[in-house]
Amino acid sequence: MNIRAAPSPAPVVAAGGTIAGPGIYSVPLKAPQAAPQARPVPPLQVTTDDYERWYTEPSPSNRMLLSLRSGIDSEVAWSLNRLCRLCVNEQFLLANIPGLTDALFEWPEWFLDEYSKPGSSSKTTRMKIEPAVEDALFSVSPDVKRRRRHALESLFIFRNASISEANAADLAMMPRTRKLVFNALDRLSPLINTSDECAEFVLHCIEILHSIVRNIILPPPSRTQEPGTNPIPALERLASGSSNRSIIIASLIALTHLVCIPKNALHSSTSSPALTTAIRNLALYNDSALFEASVGFLYAHLSYPPMTKAFLVHPDMPATLRLLVGYIVAEQNEEDAVIDVSAPRHLAPVVKTRSVNYELTGSELEKIGTLPEPERCYKWMKTMYMAAPDKEVTQVEFWTNYKELFTPFQDRSTLLVASDVIKNVGTVYAQAQAMVLPGPPQRFVIRGISRSQKEVAEGYYKCQWDRSTCESTNFTNPDELYEHLKTAHLEPLASAEPPGDFTCSWSTCQHSAESIDRLRPHVWTHIPLRSALPVDLTHIPKVAFASKTEQHLTPTPTARATPPAPQTRVTYPAPGRDPPSNALTALLVIRTLFRASFASVEAAPRADADHFGFPGVVEENDEMELAVSDTDSEAEKEGERRGRKAFIGVRHLMESIRLRDTALMAWIMEMVDAGINGAQ
Ligand SMILES: [Zn+2]
Ligand SMILES: [Zn+2]
Structure with missing residues (x-):
């Protein structure tokens, strides 16, 4: 065990063919079965970490190779075990260790010979019996069992290593690989259902075949009678x-x-x-x-075109086509696509607004008016004026505004003199200054300030009495409108002699009351609510119009064109992600069958003034056509007839296919169309 664990220097091969290690062991080597590769060794690649490097040294005296060849069971087992771990590394190259590939072939070849003997003499029964059957009947000796495992592990190493391009190319070049794989397929494939080991062996062989298959050209079918040449x-x-x-x-x-x-x-x-x-x-x-x-x-x-033609008459062809189309439908992933088809809309505020000078409200005036000077003056300026570098107000206007507002509060807080008020501007607005503009006429102004502004609703509080013909101006709040309605319209109505009818004259209102007392509360309902307007008139709700020329608050609101709906959306199923590659392969098969079914020139659309013709069909002149139709066998025509029938059969299913790729979708549409046309 200490041999495996200790990273001691690699043993070297002495002249006599024995390992002269540092006194660990010395065993005669088995005679090498094949000469080490003469090919130049590729530059060393680090296969794993430094700890592993020692085992993967690219020399014929590699530790693993020597163990593999030693014939000592535990050594072989150790070496294969280590190679099994290394071979999953994509940098593992068989060619890096000269002779390794040949050494690895020995066990699988033994396995193949052992298993495919026509019959071995069983020790117990003295009967000729196949190894696979013997396995099933009697327990195998541990020795044989171990060797079989060596064989399977060797194949496993080949199989994993062959995934990398370089190893696959190496293996493909060796005649031994193909011989082993082909023979294993020939001889062991009948045994896979009785022996798990055979099944594993065959599976590894097929997977090695996957990697080396690209340059395997088989002899023509007539010459493949001898075993081991055609898998x-x-x-x-x-x-x-x-x-x-x-x-x-x-x-x-x-x-x-x-x-x-x-x-x-x-x-x-x-x-x-x-x-x-x-x-x-x-x-x-x-x-x-x-x-x-x-x-x-x-x-x-x-x-292969002859196979396509033959497949059209295959009894399972219609079912196959249906399964393939069904697969594409099952694998497609539809999601709802949305198109916004809203008509163009033009938005305008619910009410028109205009800017007016800001005036103090009653409560503001009460609050500011009673302040002591100069706070009152400062507060007044901050509220009613704002900094405006390009604007100016006249000093008279400025002073008059102050004087008129605060004269009523004189008893509580004395007014400042005009010069002080004007001087205070500089305290509140640093850029503002009083100046005299040379005339004539000479003007005394304060530059750098202007009146604060506020937005008021235009026409919102307009009187619409006398069927909207009242000439009164716009009011800025409901109180003014209320006052106007009361004095200008309702009071004359109440005192009219003889009393008129008490019908509401607001705009188009048709309300009729028995008395003025009944009419009055009704009329108040026409006064727009202050709360219906947002406090901040810069954020007024918008209303939609059908055209840009339309104005809100038209004299005839009922004649206004119906505005478009806020949003008109069309939702329809559309392909989500692209279909999986299997679905595309299925589509290619369907396409191949389609081309074969609609291949004959008579069935394909001809190229003429209105059509592009059928892709891939060469337009022939009449003489050629005759020649072609002569050689067309009845079987081919029958195949095409069945193919077309099958496409008619699946066209409804095919209609539900949605592909994102427009070119592929065009294929589907073409096949659906052909199905419909074929049905007529
Ligand atoms: Zn009026
Ligand atoms: Zn009314």
Whole structure:
């Protein structure tokens, strides 16, 4: 144990092929089965932390490699254990340790030979019996069990390492890899349902195949009779016959990769058992990994035109199409899109306002008037005037204002003299100053101040007696309007001889009362409430108009055009996020089938003055068309007929597909249209 834990210097190989470590152990090495890689060693990469570095030294005398080759069971187990941990690191490179790959091949190759013997002689029964069956019947010796685990661990290391590009390229270059994988698929695939170890072994092999598949070109179908040269039949058997989900998925993916290589397309078969499995699995929408493998295989299979044509007459074709369209619908994520279609509106304040000079209210006057001087003067200036650098007031106006306001309070607080009042301006407003503007006429002004302003509602307190024709001016508050109504309109009505009828004359009001006493309280209801206006008239509520030219408070409010609604929104379902990639693959399969179904020139829209024609269809002249129709087999026509029928069948389902991508959505629309046109 201390060998594994202690980071002592790496053992070195002595000339005699024994490890001459620092006195720890010395064991003869097994003769190397393959010469170390002659390839130049890539520059060292740090695979893990410093503690690990010692184990990953890129030399043929690497500690792990030596242990692996030692043949000592505990050493091999330790080395594999360590490699299993290292191989998940993406910087782990098999080529960094020359000879490691070859050493790792030994155990899986032993496993394959051991397991695929036609039959071994069982010690107990003296009968020829297959190892897998023997496993099921009798307990395996610990020694064999350990070796099998070594084999599985070695494969596991390959499988994890092959995820990185560099390792995959290394493995793909070695004939041993392909031989091991192909033979394992051929010989072990019948055993996966009886032996878990075989299933694991095969799964690792398929996953290694995923990484090295890109440059595997299979011999043409006629020459693939000899075992170990064509993995497709084994993979198809695994995909269709296995009950192991991982193996089904891995097999379908491996088949997809293999068939995708154009030169391997000839290996596609209309009667492929994997095709049946893929179609069956399409219904499992929730198992996205299985669905992805299945739809991916289907797409790869149908990418070869003869397979597409053949698939159109497949009895499961309409159901497949429906499942694929259904998947896109199930996976799409709709959300409510909102369009604001409000008509343009023009806002204007409820009442027109204008600025008037601020006047002290009764209570303000009472409060300020009784203050002692000069506080009264200061307070008065602050309230009734404001700083305005460009404005001026005349000194007479200024003094008169003061005098008129505060003369009634003379008994409680003596008035200041005019010169003092004017002088005080400088105390309250620093920039203001009294000056004489040269004439003629000479003017005595105070520059830098102006009267405080306040907003008043224009026309809000207007008398509308005599059907809105009363000539009275605008009042600034309800009290004035009340007074006006009382004296100018109601009193004459009360004292009229002979008494007239007591009908309210306010604007369009038609109220009629028996006596003036009954009419009076009614008329008060027409006086606008002060509380209906906001205190701060700069924040008056706005009212909407249909056009900019309209004014509020028109003489004929009933003739006003109906203003648009505050907001008119149209809500409709729209695609939210983009569909998952599986849905896009499904769409590609649908598209492939569509193109095949509507491929014949007769069915496709022709390019003419109004149409662009059908994409991908080359317009032919009459002679060529004749030639084509001669060679068109009846089966192909039947396939297209069935394909079109299937598209008519799914068009309602397809109408509910919403995709954000406009180009893809155009595909959907085209297929829906074709379904509708085909139905007519
Ligand atoms: Zn009036
Ligand atoms: Zn009235």
